[in-house]
Amino acid sequence: MSWIRSSKAITAVVLLVIALGAVGTATAVSFDADSPESTEVGETMTFNVEMTDVFEDQPNEWTVDANTELKGATVQMIAEDVSGEEVARSDNSELQVSSEDGVNRVTIEIQGEVPGISSYSYENPDEQNFKVLEISQADGPSIEEWQAPRYTEASQEARNAIESAEDAGASEGDLQNAISSYNSENFGNAQDLAESAEDSAAGEEQTQQYLMFGGIALVVIVLIGGGYYVYQQRQENTSKLR
């Protein structure tokens, strides 16, 4: 390699680096997926991801590792070239992709049962989330991860009850009792507490409403009475002739 050639190559590399730097975002693998929905524990969930720019910032040949917390998960990964021709496929959690095969796109479909919740937190619902799918290099760094909220029927009902009590303006103390029951997975109790908290809040509000309506009614009565008085005064026949 002559000096000139090599200097040309260096220039090209520099230019390429600048160009890449300018584009910036193209330096990572891209994923296209709908964010996974909140799902009840025990239900089967299916999640699809489409991966492009497969070799950006990755070796020319690497192994895609699909990791999940879904129980009894089945994974299917299909690699296609630009023309959409399938070039590689895997029915387990790993798929080797090589730029030499012209891999352009990898579709990943994962299906499994939503796992049970080990620890509940009303205040930080994210802590109840589970990992639907994590894409990483096999034995390497993680590339992307999707999480999903999950619930059990009992926990969801309790949560709804507590939220509703909050909206109704239940007292902080009552709410705390319900929440701590929730956090300790005593959902039936949490729901009861939340509902009674809401009831007493509503009762209080009702009382206030009654008071307010009473006040309004009083004002209306006074107005009507006053109006009638004025009307009467006006109506009072001051006519001499009729």
Next chain:
Amino acid sequence: MGKTLIGAMVQHLLKRNMKLAMIGFGQAGGKIVDKFLEYDARTGSGIVQSAIAVNTAKADLMGLENIPEDNRVLIGQARVKGHGVGADNELGAEIAEEDIDEVQGAIDSVPVHEIDAFLIVAGLGGGTGSGGSPVLAKHLKRIYTEPVYGLGILPGGDEGGIYTLNAARSFQTFVREVDNLLVFDNDAWRKTGESVEGGYDEINDEIVRRFGVLFGAGEVTAGDNVAESVVDSSEIINTLDGGGVSTVGYDTEAVEEAESSGLLSRFKGGDQNDMETANTTNRITALVRKAALGRLTLPCEVEGSERALLVVSGPSEHLNRKGIERGRKWLEEQTGSMEVRGGDYPVQEPNVAAAVLLSGVHNVPRIKELQQVAIEAQENIDEIQQESEENLESLVEDDEDELDPLF
């Protein structure tokens, strides 16, 4: 504005409406005087200078609303214990004579120098008012120089012979004792199918309105326009002077009141175009006819009335000299009297009214009928009394007249 005010003040000095001391005798009289007070206060008419109620029935006096308690005089307590005379007007007259000092005691509080006349109001069919009011009239005439007028209420035709008899006798005496007897006939005002009893409120309103407009004429308040020929108390007194029986006709019509009273309407009034003037004139003459030919307080023939007074009342922009003069002329023709007075009585309200006072009326079939029925009733009563005496005699006496009385 200044000119108007001065005009009004001058007018106020020269002309004023009737100020009356009213005495309601008996229940009907008390109620009507009570109502006059209410009308006075409600309309600001200023007719009633003093109001007194006299009765033999305590309950009737207590039922009054506007007459001051001190002016309610209960008479005949010694004889009827506050229970009324029960349509015995001879007893009513006797009691009035006996207790006239008690009545006078109340009249002593009347500022007589401020009144134009006394007006005694009574139902002539009952006992207390029927018998007492002629007695009171006679008494007042003896003591005061002010004229004493009566307002007598005739009974409804369905009230029975004794009421008719009472009324006929009282009427005769009352007319003789007063300077003029204004008459209102309940029978003419009874609504068909309605007993007079139920309709007294409306009837009393009618009475008070008609006489109120008449007696109120001449009253000038600061805001009133200077009318062209305002009626005043002297004209009413002159019309009533000469005595006899009087009746009042009345009619009213709603008109649009000028939006602004005062200066603007005065200019407008000055600007009244020919069309409006003709309308105003026609309205007034039509009202006068309807008043005189419509229902009078005592129905009678207009022709033959000795004197008459026409009062046309309404907002001044709806009054004009021409209309009143035509109405007055028409009344002259109708009555055949040369003594027909007329004038206006400006008020600020959206009505125009004509009040016609016919004084010294002669042709009154109702009075003749009343007397006829009364005579029959009198005969009946005598007959029944005689019969019952005979019956009692034939019951008590033994046929052969063998028994001797004890002593």
